[in-house]
Amino acid sequence: MIQTLMPNTNWSMVLPIAMVAVAGIFALILEMLFPKRDNNLIVWASQIGLLMAAAMLIRQFGLETETSFAGTIIRDQFGLAMQLVCVIGASATIAFSEGYLREKKIPFGEFYPLMLWSTVGAMMMCCTENLLVMFVGLEILSIALYVLAGISRVEEKGEESALKYFLLGAFASGFLLYGIANVYGATGGLGIEGIGLAWESKDPNVQALLAFGLALLLIGLGFKASFFPFHQWTPDVYQGAPTNVTAFMATVGKTAAFAFLFRLLESATAMQAIWAPALGLIAVLTMLYGNIVALMQKDVKRVLGYSSISHAGYILVALIAHGKNPGRIGPETVIYYVLSYTLMTIGSFAVISLLAHDGKESTGLDDLRGLWQRSRVAAACMVVFMVSLMGLPPTSGFFGKLLIFQDALNADLLPLAVVLAVSSIVSAAYYLNIARLVALTDGPTEEISFARFRPAIQNTCVLCAVAVIAAMVFYSPLTQFLSSR
Amino acid sequence: MNVPLSALIWFPAIGALLLQLLGFVKKEKDIKSIAVLFTTVALGLNLAVLSKSNSGTYLFQAVESVSWIENLGIRYLVGYDGISFWLTVLTTLMTLIIVVATPDTTKNLRGFFGLVLLLETAMLGSFCALDLVLFFSFFELTLIPMFFLVSLWGGPNRNKAAAKFVIYTFAGSIFMLVGIVALAIQHQKVTGQLDFSIINIQASVASGKFWANALQAQTLIFWALALGFMVKTPAFPFHSWIGDTYAESPTAGPILSSVMVKMGSYGFLRFCLPLFPEAVQSQAPVFMAIATIGILYGALVAIAQTDMRRMIAYSSLSHMGFVLLGIFSLSYKGMIGGSFQQFSHGITTGLLVILVGYLVEKHGTGDMNAFGGLKAKMPLFAGLFLLGMLGSVGLPTTNGFIGEFLALMGAYETGARGLFGLSPGFAIASGLGVVLGAVYLFVMFQKVFYGPVKVTEGPDWQDIPVSKALPAFVLVFFVFVGGLYPNLFFGPMEASTQATRLMAISEATKRPSWKDKPEEVTIRVALEDPMQGQYIRAGSERLISSARLHGNVDEKREIR
Structure with missing residues (x-):
């Protein structure tokens, strides 16, 4: 029987994504209707849009796994949870952006729509198993981010950051497309679910094509997730971009890459003899390199940039463990770690955004001194984030590491677990240094170089800090909710 | 009065929070009085808990078990026995003494006492936790207050000393975490159940099934845990943090030296001996x-x-x-x-x-x-x-x-x-x-x-x-x-120490276990030969020959 040409579509599956996109358009219209420099309506519109998207996502929790739009969009618990993490990340970034944008004199009108559309791209990457849809999502995510990275036009560093990100990003897209073409050639389709079957065919030509294609895909995604050696852009871009954009890039941008990588490795389980050693090596180098180089940094945004590289390495360990044995090792670890990483990273960038002041921003480590006098709440939150990034109890960072250790040992990846442990020790040094600097009670008091501690920033910090601790204490209900089982 | 163990563990942390919230108390002297009050109550709670203890048994007492993370087999499981008995007393006593001995002139007294009280909770928790993840949480929780106590109230080289202390300890304990996870996975392999409770793990060890096919893994995991405890104790060659940390932390030093290092040696007694015979x-x-x-x-x-x-x-x-x-x-x-x-x-x-x-x-x-x-x-x-x-x-x-x-x-x-x-x-x-x-x-x-x-x-x-x-x-x-009069101190320790020893040296199926039924708890020791420790399960013979100072085999007493 001939199928109808119109594919079966379930609009509710893309509704959250559409909601965020519409919120972005709405924010842009608001800017045109009420053209003033800083319009708080835009902020509210964005937040409400994200909130509704989150509600729509949560409504779909626990529904049957289903594909739609000719199999290009998949609705499963993993995709929904990762989309929710993206929405949370975007919402938290927007929540602390307002004050920062004012201090840096960045206009609101372009910032919010771009950030929302960027989120759309990230969400698309989370809910597809189709290489082309993934690519479109990645480009939507990236193009908005290229603009956002350079949105502070008065700063030279911002321009450098944007250009660097754009050039390297475009290069990575090339890798990705070439990889997609190879995989298409091998499997005859754009879906990644065909990879395993094609590999089983044992045809050496197909296998060579697949191995090559997969390698290129991993390079392209590794760039977004900033794995060593594709991380070169990360510290410079993180340092140069506005702090809130950096927070967004480090969390939502990476979440999307991890989500697709997760699916890719799962479909390529049959090929693990090829990718597992290579990715294992990459994970080792990423963890060690990120943490060791972070020790030598003088700028707090660069420190966090390198720290985000090492966390990408930690997550990669969990991804490898799952990809090696998807039946036994579930997605909970990845979801939990990405959520916890999002909360603690955005929280710490929210605190750092206090360093922006009257259009200037200096983010040297020494500029953090005296934060305790300025705002005890911010300093205490920063300590919580550092403790969590380091992986100490009672925070979600600790639990995330525990879960990764568990997955790694279950997948017989003891060497990776040991490297993770060693590199965490290295990381303790610079996280502690930041924690000490913000908690100093005898810092310089004569000149206070911090922005006004606006309630929006304070709320974001406190919410993230509370969430980081609550995510450990209430691990059980949280994972039950996220995996809806 | 029946005081739950958790009340003792968490009271100081609540006190720490209250101390920060009582912003209207401005005078240093008053802040100190409040801190003294909190620590005195903590000591009182400790004595109230211990007054109910039964020195004849080696089973855990005042056990509280609350389900925490079910799918991972992690529980909020606390209890004490003869090994932790005096260590909890040491913790609450020394904290009180340190608070009393702290001069009013210390800067930011409120923050200082807050951290000391938080540390007290973490230390008490470490001595009472019977779940490996819970233990590790408390164990690591001591690092954060200690880091700030050294780095904010320390001497001229405090930054170096604080970083050295935390990095050393963290370095040891992160491997401990890997070991803990490996232990739980081993439990899963043997019994099909992921479990972090040392009571369950030890019961499986005592039956001999746990390590039956994993003797090499046993040594590896043992060393992973031992490393963390050795750094904390400190044992040679992991001792080089102590010189700097003691010298640079005049105010926090006593807590560290008198109580915190015991967490290392306690770890050997509580975890290494029973779990890795x-x-x-x-x-x-x-x-x-x-x-x-x-x-x-x-x-x-x-x-x-x-x-x-x-x-x-x-x-x-x-x-x-x-x-x-x-x-x-x-x-x-x-x-x-x-x-x-x-x-x-x-x-x-x-x-x-x-x-x-x-x-x-x-x-x-x-x-x-x-x-x-x-x-x-x-x-x-x-x-x-x-x-x-x-x-x-x-x-x-x-x-x-x-x-x-x-x-x-x-x-x-x-x-x-x-x-x-x-x-x-x-x-x-x-x-x-x-x-x-x-x-x-x-x-x-x-x-x-x-x-x-x-x-x-x-x-x-x-x-x-x-x-x-x-x-x-x-x-x-x-x-x-x-x-x-050392017997005052030996009394509560005897049964637990003997049981721990037998857990480590007995043959696989003859080991005592913390899951034994209270009415069956009987330990018999022949002191002249340490290898002849016997363990009799049935209630027929309820005799313990307890080694007093000079360890006479003849001195026997009945235990329950």
Whole structure:
């Protein structure tokens, strides 16, 4: 029987994504209707849009796994949870952006729509198993981010950051497309679910094509997730971009890459003899390199940039463990770690955004001194984030590491677990240094170089800090909710 | 009054929070009074909990079990037994004493006491947690307050010292975390259930099934855990953080030296011995060697120090070596001596650190060459110092003697029999450490308290006021109670220590287990041969031959 040409579509599956996109358009219209420099309506519109998207996502929790739009969009618990993490990340970034944008004199009108559309791209990457849809999502995510990275036009560093990100990003897209073409050639389709079957065919030509294609895909995604050696852009871009954009890039941008990588490795389980050693090596180098180089940094945004590289390495360990044995090792670890990483990273960038002041921003480590006098709440939150990034109890960072250790040992990846442990020790040094600097009670008091501690920033910090601790204490209900089982 | 154990564990943390919230209390004196009140209540709660204890059983008491993370087999599981009994007392007692001894002039007193109270919760939690993840959480929670206590209230090199302390400890414990996860996974392999509760894991170990096909893994996981405890204890060669940390943390030093280091030796008793019997037996010579090197090396380095706080730090390395020596002798006398030494070291070192801290606070230096002739100027201070010192040296009638003597005796006994590949050489060499201990302490005493008066100008040269000496009096009291009537301390420890020992040295199916039914708990020990420890499950024979100080087999008493 001939199928109808119109594919079966379930609009509710893309509704959250559409909601965020519409919120972005709405924010842009608001800017045109009420053209003033800083319009708080835009902020509210964005937040409400994200909130509704989150509600729509949560409504779909626990529904049957289903594909739609000719199999290009998949609705499963993993995709929904990762989309929710993206929405949370975007919402938290927007929540602390307002004050920062004012201090840096960045206009609101372009910032919010771009950030929302960027989120759309990230969400698309989370809910597809189709290489082309993934690519479109990645480009939507990236193009908005290229603009956002350079949105502070008065700063030279911002321009450098944007250009660097754009050039390297475009290069990575090339890798990705070439990889997609190879995989298409091998499997005859754009879906990644065909990879395993094609590999089983044992045809050496197909296998060579697949191995090559997969390698290129991993390079392209590794760039977004900033794995060593594709991380070169990360510290410079993180340092140069506005702090809130950096927070967004480090969390939502990476979440999307991890989500697709997760699916890719799962479909390529049959090929693990090829990718597992290579990715294992990459994970080792990423963890060690990120943490060791972070020790030598003088700028707090660069420190966090390198720290985000090492966390990408930690997550990669969990991804490898799952990809090696998807039946036994579930997605909970990845979801939990990405959520916890999002909360603690955005929280710490929210605190750092206090360093922006009257259009200037200096983010040297020494500029953090005296934060305790300025705002005890911010300093205490920063300590919580550092403790969590380091992986100490009672925070979600600790639990995330525990879960990764568990997955790694279950997948017989003891060497990776040991490297993770060693590199965490290295990381303790610079996280502690930041924690000490913000908690100093005898810092310089004569000149206070911090922005006004606006309630929006304070709320974001406190919410993230509370969430980081609550995510450990209430691990059980949280994972039950996220995996809806 | 029936006080739940959790109330004791969490009360100080709540106190810490309240202290921060009571913003209207501005005066330093009032803040201190509130902190004293909180710590006194904590000590009271501790005694109330322990007053219900049954010293005849080695099973955990006051156990509270709340489901926490079900799908991972993690529970909020707390309880105490004879091994943690005196350590909780040491924690609450020393915290109270430290709060009382802290001068009003300390900057940011509110924050300081907040961190001290938080630390108290973390330490109590470590001593009472029976779930490995919960234990690890409390164990690591001590790092954060300690880091800030050193880095914000420390001496000139505080940053380096604080970072060194945390990184060293963290380095040890992150491998412990890997070991803990591996242990839970092993439990899953054996029983099909992921479980972090040491009660369940040990029950499986006791039946012999747990390690049946994983002897190599046992040694590996044992070392992963032991590494973390060795750094904390500290044991040679992981000791190099202590010098800096003690010297740079005048105010927080006493907590660290008297209570926190016990978390390491406690870890060996609570986790390593019961859970890794074969590994403990095969690695015992390594640990005896480490303990002996620590005893001698610590004493020798202490002799070379001119700073009093550094000297006490290295003397701690030496004295904690005796704890390890006693524990890994795997003989009953040695183990009970080692456990006792934990408590007595906490008391004597706490006393010395508080007294030295007083001097440093008044005169800004801990260099013993800067002082001289203090005995004439400060007779009361000198007297207290002398008593603390004698306890530390291990003079008979002080508590230091009992612990070190029993540890040495146990080490000699096992060594003389050649059990577990040990030799009496360890005991003989360690005996030398006692002599060396006398050398450095007496040299210091001579330099500081005799000879010509060196510091003439200074804020005040009066003797320590009696009110400030009060904490020291309390500690001196314990030095002699421990020395003259040690059975008071042995009583609650005996059953648990013996059971722990049998868990480590018995054959696979004859090991006691924390899951035994209370009415079946019977331990019989033949002391003349440490390997002959028997364990009788049935309720037919309810006899324990408890080793009193001189360990007569004839002395038997019924236990329940």
